[in-house]
Amino acid sequence: MGVIAAFGAPLLTACGDGGIPAGANAGNASLPTFVKFPGVTADLPGTNAGVTDGYFTYPANPPKTTTGIPGDGKPITVMMPAAGAIPPAPDQNAYAQELNKRLGSELKVAWTPSADWSQKLATTIAGDQLPDVFNLLNETPDFPSMLEAKALDLTPYLAGDAIKKYPALANIPTESWRGAVFNGKIFGLPIPRGITTSRILYRREDILEQLGATAVPTSFAEFLELCETVTEPSKNRWALASLPMTFVQEMYQLPNNWSEHDGAFSHLFEHENMKAALEAGRQLVAAKVVNPDAFASAQAQYKKWFDAGTAVMVEDSLSAWQGFQRRGVAIPGFKMAAHPAPGADGGSGSFWLGDPNHSITAINKKSKDRVETILNVFNWLASPFGTEEDMLRQYGVEGLDYELDGSDPILTDQGTLEIKANPVYLTGSPATLYISQGEDAVRARHDAEEALVPLAVKDASNGLYSATASRTGAQQLKSMEALQNDIVQGRKPVSAWDAGVKDWQGKAGDKMRSEYEEAFAQLKNA
């Protein structure tokens, strides 16, 4: 049941994963040096352009890569959003006990349901009750000033070669660190996600094969035709779980939120092709190839429709791949794939890169005397895939939390429950591609990534700070989303878009543009 709904799926995925979209970077001088961790070799190596390292199995006998115990024996207080159901308390959780033992400093975590995060953070700040370490899931207005007031400036400890003291942190890509820099200072540690936050269109190949419709569409017209072919309401089957607006906009080569040309910024909304994309969206809705409850539901429900075969295609993040595969094991014949968006009139579309980070974690200004201990603990937690530390962090204690199948760890019931204590929103290692469902599944996604990445388009505002975006950006985005919704659902004509864009420019767009341009120029001159 789609009870995860909150505000529905963001149609205009400007910063669609709730992460922090921008940092105010005042020059590369303050960024940490990137030193690739000499870890295990990938079976399908990734690329600098963004393709993720792929592994067919979990590496056998993962090596221990840290020495000694990072902690100082005293607990570290932590505040972060709970990823799902909260874990059993440490006194009843073998995983948490083992993790704390290895860290040498107990992580005293105050979990908060992610839906309530902003209230919890605001009251905690107002009451001056921030713990040693706290996640910053959402940007607050005047974010850099808030960080200056409450978070410790980590530049002296991490900038340049200083980070080499923490080899696992040095393994976090520079692109991710940009999101943690504000006012030219490093105010946090990124939780890196690479390209996995980008949205793609998933297809149920098994159903398409049954229907004899496996051809990959090469234009919007063909895509619409495919959708009409596979939609069969009397069999409770629709082509699309939701309106795949990112996919459609990629077909029309629209900018990924902001684009930059010779230092001038322009926005997706203002692009000449935007109205064509809206018209295409409207046609898809009018053709009744989208599940009729799509606009009343959210992503978690879309996933279920895809699993159930009620939807043949669904737009979701690249990181959802593993989840679909995992659940697909129980679905007879399950087979899925993804292809890049074709050009609307043939040729190729584009691929919008998502935010390289999930969010960032800051260290309390008041915990300055323990900063090195805390960074050591973070370094341990950021140990990359294939290390003994990562194995413990992700899977717990062998025999209790997981059993080995070959070299692949398989979580037990106890493990499934206990690893909810994994502090995933503190920090982490770069995203990797590992699916325990075997080589074919890994290859399928690796191939998809290789096809997508050459078409990648970045959001030009990534790593730049705009005060207007931070204050009213979300509101303005909301009203444009509402307008887009009205248009694609046929409540307003496509021509209504122009007035909306004018309004948006006046209220926020133009100010955001000049702020980004200024930040961009500064960065270039630095």
Added chain:
Amino acid sequence: MSRKIIDGMPAPAMGTRLLKGFILLLICAVVIVPFIGIISTSVASPEQVNKAGGFVLFPDSVQWSAYASVLSGGVVTRSLFVSAGITVVGTLLSLTVTSMLGWALSRRSMVGNKFMIMLVLFSLLFTPGMIPTYLMVKQLGMLDSYWALIVPTMVSGFNVIVMRSFFSGIPAELIDAARMDGAGEWQIFRRIALPLSKAVMAVIGLFYAVGYWNSFFNAMLYLSDSAKWPLQLVLRTYVVNGTQLGEADLGALDAVLPPEPSIQMAILVIAIVPILLVYPFLQKHFAKGVMTGAVKG
């Protein structure tokens, strides 16, 4: 009049009774069908739930794995006890304070009566912000204490006003007569006001109890240690979590999975059952037939 009289009312005609029966049956069906769905989904096999897209009205088979999964690890069990404790202690305190205030306000001759009624009334219309309330709770040293889940919400202006209105219905002659017999304020309250107001006490008690049972927000704000969380806050992490983390993270890691429908429904059932069990005991107090003496009207 030849018609039979039952409980002070003439027995209704057969046609009326049938019509009423039909209407009630219809209303009950409308309410109960979704609940059957909730219970069915909680016991259906994952395959069936998946095939149905998340909601099942008639389960093919009954399995308790969702309940076993929710109850394993002790988190939910522990929170059930917390909720029960908060609800019992909170309701008793709330009822005491509310009935005392309601009684005082029902005595129009009391000095400051109107001022205090206004104070109560306006507390309904103006809600203080979340942050100032948090600062007050912090100032009183109640952060991370169970008292933070009870004391700030101990008095509801609405309940005070309702209670006062019921107390106002107690005839003044009864009070005066008691005073003539030498009863003090305390005795009048204990021997006259409370016994004559069992129905409203039961209702207000239920309002408070359900309020305490259902609340999660204060616990979210005031309790950092999740081992102290009440049931509804734990439930919340199953039902609405993940929304703000971003779609990209749902299912990306083993630790971050979208919640399973059967588990969501199982925990709903677990949260409703205890309150269902209490209801019949309260219900008898507002069943009809209580002799109250006189009521104006």
Added chain:
Amino acid sequence: MSLTKIRPSPPPLEARKDLPIRPKLSLWSRIKRDKLLLFFALPGIALLLTFQYIPLLGNVIAFQDYQPFLGIMHSRWSGFDNFSVIFNGDPAFLNALKNTLIITALQAVFVFPAPILIALLLNSLLSNRIRQIVQSILYLPHFLSWVIVVAVFQQILGGSGMINNYLRANGHDPISIIGNSELFTTVITSQVIWKDTGWATILFLAALAQIDRSLYEASAVDGASRWMQTWHITLPGLRSIIILLFILKLGDSLTVGFEQLVLQQQAVGLGVSEVLDTYVFNNGIIGGAWGVAAAVGLVKGVVGVVLVLLANKLAHFFGEEGVYKS
């Protein structure tokens, strides 16, 4: 200016209590007289002061660009800027206000009387057992959060929900209920009735329980029919609580289910679904504008006070007690 200005001599002490009109006492002696009653009121009033009124002072942030990390002392004062979100005359705001009033009116007409009707229906049942079972069923939905209620409605009535799947599978045309802008107010009103009617019935049942059974018996002896009893005994017995609840509800008229609406806006568009609270949320609070939330809370509170006091005066005019009587 009467010539015979008669000053009543104070009655003898022991008789004073029985007199309906008491001589004016000084404040202090009245406090001393009522000290026990005041003691009764003390804990409740103290709690209200501590957790309602003192924190209410924090609403000065309505005039600030409040940021939690700066606190009240260091946040910038912004005059009436925060109020502009509701006083700017924006068509979107006026639309939200219109929708709010429509929904409030619908709720006054359809939602408010529903529990009274159910209470009367239950009260007229002969079997205690059936009455209790029905009651236990009807109050169940109150325990579901809006997220669940909205999801349940969709699973059953939605475009790909159970009813429509059944219709399509059997060759009928599906019916569009959820996500249909024209039916939106009907759907949300039905949801409120479904969720809270049974629960709201409880208070009326308590009021019914207070009605003296002997009134029914006496009237039955006089030959009154059930309808006449309902009209002359039951409804008058409920009148004061109905009026009281209606006045309190009036105070809330600018607040209509935020959570319920926000969950369903996308499918029907803001044109029919934007109400005051969602407008303020979408246009201020979503960006972390705490001051705006406080400002709107103040305005709504003032409107609520005006409505409640007016309604109360009106009730007095018709000889009813209302919330209080001076």
